[in-house]
Amino acid sequence: MSSDFIAVNARAVLEQHGLDSFEALWALKLDAVDAPNTGRGGWSSVYRLELAGASGQTQAFYLKRQLNHLTRNLGHPLGEPTFAREFRAIQQFAGLGIPALEAAFFGQRRVAEGQQAILLTRALDSYRPLDEWFADWHSVDFRARRDIILASAALVRALHNTGRIHNCLYPKHIFARVDGDGAGARLIDLEKTRRAWLGQRDFVRDLETLQRRSQGPSRSERLRFLLACLGQRRLNDQSRKIIAAITRRQRGKQESKA
Template identity: 55%
Template structure:
């Protein structure tokens, strides 16, 4: 695979000596958190600011994912990059790739994924931490945005696989909110209908424990495009509650 460099940022990165794999690999930056050292390798995330524009630079060494199609493994960023591009093609709001490349260097498998920073957006976890400080209209707007995002995702037959509050980013938009997704590595096609949809949604509701029953109804109403008191909303609420109880008892 040849390196990918988004046309919109090419001039900016090249002007600052950041337009190639080697240049991005050699750039000295402070990691935003501790490296992930699973899978026999390492994966690190860095903040990169260039002429007032923010990016996240992710670098991996021998951090491989093995699948039936790739039994010898590939950098997990390769799968995430493919999914970013798929989301873009399908019109699912998600983070945007700026650069992607892979190299074999001295027996090491290296990969880089550069994405635009979501400056001005809050992850849902941050909003949940101050949920009791939000007004009723703002809470409703957040719930509707999350429900519509899930509907859009499942409507084009994709399962996120990690539909957690920390992976849903929102920002105010008029009287409502815009929402988009990050961390697309585990995305896969929706194969098993309602079972896949319930499995994808339930972790969000389990982690958003501050939501009461009526708030969950609001999210499901937006997801199903139904009134909050619809029988279909009742049915989905029962299925999700049953799965949450089952998961909690394990």
Template identity: 40%
Template sequence: MPSDWASIANPTEDERFLRFWVMRGDWVEAPNLRRGGESGVQRVHLADGTQLYLKRQVGHLYRSLRHPFGRPTVLRERDALLAIERLGVRVPRLVYGGVRYQADSGWQGLLVTEALDGFIEFERWYAATKGEGERHLVLQQLAATLCRLHQGRWQHGCLYAKHVFVRPMGEGGLPEVALLDLEKARRRLSSKRAALRDLWQFKRHSSLDEADWQILIYGYEAAFGSAIKGLRT
């Protein structure tokens, strides 16, 4: 949380929103038009050294049976971050998530998270790793992470390699895996259905070779406690 936040006693929700909305930083994902609105991500460096990522959206809504007229997408991602973290899955720490309505522009949304210090993108790690032992350990940790997600009946929904981050030497000398960009995450009726969609999506959008894919699936099914029909075809 910003180091000067204590200067405002008992801030209102509008004051909290505005405090983050006026922050500016480098665009890591330039604003683009999606879901009938605009969305982008900025990296902000605070005076105390904290690095934040601000997902900034205007008119960016999703629709569902529960919300047929639309609901700001950042609220769905905020709810997913909190729920998935409770499952024991590493995700970016939520600093703030909220919305406000402006007559001239409609819904404005903010999702503010802390940077994952020491983590690197999965593909960057995979391309640089030469040791088979380290590679297998990370793949086993990825399998266990995804298993926790799916056993909670959560599906990431956009499990590309760029949304998986790795810290090769985490606490206790073991690797850690974190999941990012949960904008499309949702609960499914069954854990197996969530698993099939996410895992096949990860295979299509990563550079895993066949041998390492089999290691990932073996580790996943071992953590899950049973084989999953359709996962090896």
């Protein structure tokens, strides 16, 4: 049996509620936040978990459990839980200093029914996904919009500077918040992250996906975001080539649907 991971800052509250083991978290009765994902032959479900700490302050988590919800690759031809891949990415991102969701617990088991896995992450309750920000973008203060754009761009740039891509970079996967000190952003849903094997082509893929699905920001705000992702203040030959590549990819997507 493999050892389980428990984050130092989560151990006390989990122990307090008798939830510091795989078995206890697997048996916990909770209502799922949405319908189970059954796309890989098994199932995967997400639950919200709120626990009162010793001081009485509530700590919020998302508990994710799955059975036979597997991903297959050269390293795991028979499949491994998708949460195992996501947990590795969370740990890698933490080591690289890329802001993302935080793991509180991870464990996996082989049972008669197949492969089980649990991933417990801290809720990002002070953040909102970009698609929610964009839904009422017109009512967001100008400075807040600017700060959200720049914080999100800095996050994507930090990711790409490590030679990695998110590979599923939708607005709902970037969580942003605004406070008195400005804005901050974090990435979630890291299961598909990988190295940029194709270099700039992969970075363009990330940027095009995000641009195509971002409804709300103006054309000038979109340009500000792209320039900030590239670490540039104004258009130059490099940024024009990137924008042209994004436009070609967008057109290709549109033509394939026609």
